[in-house]
Amino acid sequence: MARKVGSVGAETADRVRLAALSLFARYGYAAVSMRQIGREIGLQAGAIYNHFPTKQHLLRGLLVEHMERLLATWECARDESLPPREALIAFVRFHIRYHMQCGPEVFISYMELRNLEEHNFFEVEELRRRYEMNLRNILANGRADGVFSISDPPVATMGIIAMLTGITNWYKEHGRLSLEQIEELYIGMIVGAVGMKEI
Amino acid sequence: MARKVGSVGAETADRVRLAALSLFARYGYAAVSMRQIGREIGLQAGAIYNHFPTKQHLLRGLLVEHMERLLATWECARDESLPPREALIAFVRFHIRYHMQCGPEVFISYMELRNLEEHNFFEVEELRRRYEMNLRNILANGRADGVFSISDPPVATMGIIAMLTGITNWYKEHGRLSLEQIEELYIGMIVGAVGMKEI
Amino acid sequence: MARKVGSVGAETADRVRLAALSLFARYGYAAVSMRQIGREIGLQAGAIYNHFPTKQHLLRGLLVEHMERLLATWECARDESLPPREALIAFVRFHIRYHMQCGPEVFISYMELRNLEEHNFFEVEELRRRYEMNLRNILANGRADGVFSISDPPVATMGIIAMLTGITNWYKEHGRLSLEQIEELYIGMIVGAVGMKEI
Amino acid sequence: MARKVGSVGAETADRVRLAALSLFARYGYAAVSMRQIGREIGLQAGAIYNHFPTKQHLLRGLLVEHMERLLATWECARDESLPPREALIAFVRFHIRYHMQCGPEVFISYMELRNLEEHNFFEVEELRRRYEMNLRNILANGRADGVFSISDPPVATMGIIAMLTGITNWYKEHGRLSLEQIEELYIGMIVGAVGMKEI
DNA sequence: AATGAATGAGAGTTCATTCAT
C-alpha cells in the first residue's frame, strides 16, 4: 500500500522510537520483537526498516540520544560559579527531577547496556562517564575546599549516583510522598554522606 | 545416547545452574538459549529438561534460592542485641561482603525480575521485602532511640540498599581498592547519611 | 528473503491447503510436519504462518470447509418434492459421486476428528450431524409412508452412511468397476436394506 | 532400581500393550509417546524397551495379534455346514459381537494401518483379506445357490463389512438400544441388502 | 513510506532410543 494520508517520515520514526522505548523498558530488548513494536503503532514490522536500519540501531539511538539530552540539559542548567555545597545540592535536584521524568529511558540505560554491540556500548559508556564526571568534580572540589569530608571522590560518586538512580525502581507518581519531599529526603542523606553539616 | 559414565543427576543439575547463572548474568535471560547453556557444560539442550522442567523454572530457581540463602545467612549472622548504630554497621558490612561474593546472583536478581512469570515474581519480591525489612527495622529503631536523624525510614532503606547494591556494578576483584577499604568508605557515607556522628 | 516474483497470498494459501490435505490424508495429521508441507510446495515452514496461524487452524479449515461445501452442494442439489424412494436413491447417488471426487477430504474427515481441539471438533460434528439428518429424514418419511420397512431410522442412517463412505477405502479410479456400476450396486443393496422392492 | 517386587516380564508386557492400545485408540499412534505409555502404568519410557524393541513393534503386535485372534475365534466358531442364509446371519452376529467387545483394537486396526511400516502393513492386510474372504465366500455360495440376489460379491462384501464395522463409531454401552437389538436391526438390513426374503 | 510474503536461522521443547547403573 502507499503512504497513509498525513503520515510523515519523521513522525513515524518518532512513534517507532516511543513504542520501542516503552516495550524495551517493560519486557527487555531481547524479549521484544520488531513485529511487537510495529503492532503497537499499527505498522508492519517491515515498515520499521524504512526508518531504522536494524533493531540494534533503534536501541543505540534510544540510549545515545537519552544520554546526550541528559548531558546537554545539565550543561545548560548548571551554574559553574556555585560553591561546592550548593553545586552538590543543585546536581542532586537536577538528577532526581530529570530522571523521574524519563523513567523508561533511565531504566533501559541501565538494563540494556549489555545488549549493545561493543562499539555502541563504548559510546554510551563514554557519555555516562562524562555525566558522572560532573558529580565527581563537584565532590573533588568540595573535598579540596574542606567542606566535604569524603576520602575517595570516585567511590562517593558511584555511591551517590546509585542511590539517586535507584529512585526510579520504586517511585510511583501518586505514592505516599511527592517528588519534592523525596528530593528533600535525598538531599538530607547525601549532604550527610559527604560530611557536610545539615543546612 | 545413554548416561555418560560417572554422570550423576544432582551434579549435572548443579552444572546447569552454574552455567545458566553465568550466562544469564552476562547476556540476559531472554538472550540466552537452552542450547547455549548446554554447550557451556557439554550437554545437549534436551538433556537439561531431565533436571529442570522449563527455562523459566531454571530462572526462578536461581533467584529464589539466592534470596533464600541470603535471608538464611543474614538471619544466622545477625545479632539482635546490638544497639542501632552497631546494628546498622553490621548490616552494611554483611550486605557488602555477601553481595560481593555472589555478584552474578545479585545482578540477575535485579535484572531478570521482569522475565519472571507473575507468580514467581511475587515470590521473589516477597523475599526481597523480607530482607529489606531488616534494614528498615534497624533504621526505625535508631530513629526512635534518637541516634539516627532520618525522617523517613522506608526511603532511607531504599536509598541505602541502592547505594550498597550498586557496588556490584563497578567492583573489580583486583581494582584500586580492596573490599575492606570499600567497606569502610561506604560505612562512612551511610553513617553520615543517617545523621550519626562518625565513630 | 522477500516475496518471490509473482507470489500472491491467496494462491499460496491454497497451495498450502492442498499440500496439507494430501499429506494429512496419506500420513495423518500428527505424522506430518510443517516443514514437510512447506517442502511439498517449495516454501519454508515459517512462511506457512503468514497464511495460517497454527497447524491446528489448517486442519480445522480443511475439515470445516469440506463439510460446508458438502452441505451447500447437497442443499443446492436436492429436490424436496421427491417421494421417499426417489429421494433415497438421489441421496445415495449424490453421496457416492460427491465423496468419490474428494477422497482425501472425506478420508481426513473421518480420521482426523480426534486431532481437532475440542471446540473445533464440536463445530465439525455439528455439520456432520446436519448432513446425516438429511438421510435420516428421508428414511423417516419413507417409513411413515409405509414404503420403507425399517424399524429404526437412526440406526439405518448410520448403517447406510458407513456402507457408502466405506467406498473411499477401496475405490480405485481405474479399477474393475466404473463409478456408475458401483453406484448401481450400492443402490441395489440399500434399496434392499430398507425393504423397498427393487425398481 | 531393581525389579519391583512381584513384577514379572510377561505381566509388564501386557500392561504396556493395554496402555498402548488405549492411548493409540484415543490419540493416535503418532500422537502418543513412549513416555506417555510408560506414565500410564508407572514405568519409565526406557523400561518399555525391555519388552518391545521399538514403538513400531508395539503397534504391529497390537494389530497382528488382534487380527489373528479374530480369525482364530471365527474359525473356531463357524459352522461350515450351514446353508448360505444361516451362514450369513451367523457371520453378522459373530462380527458384531466380537467387534463390540474389542472396540479399541478394531478402531486402531482401521486408523493406524498407515502408520505401519510396509512389511507390517502387508502382514495385517493379508490377515484382513483372509477374514473378509469368509464373508465373500458365503455371499458367493448364496449367489450360486440362488438364495442371494447380489450381482457382485466382492462389492457386497465391502459394503457389508463397512456397515458392520461402522457400529463401533457410535455404539455406546448403555445407549438407547441393547447390543441384541442392534444385532437384529443389522441382520434385517443386510438380509434385505443381499436380496434374501426376511426370515 | 507502507504492505505482505518470503527466507533462513533459531527459539523452547519433545521425541524414540540407548545404556550405565
Add this chain to the structure above:
DNA sequence: TATGAATGAACTCTCATTCAT
C-alpha cells in the same frame, strides 16, 4: 527388569530482515 540420564533429531512456532509491489 527398572531407573534416570543422555543423545541427536525433530517438532511447532517466532525472529530479524529483505524485497516486489
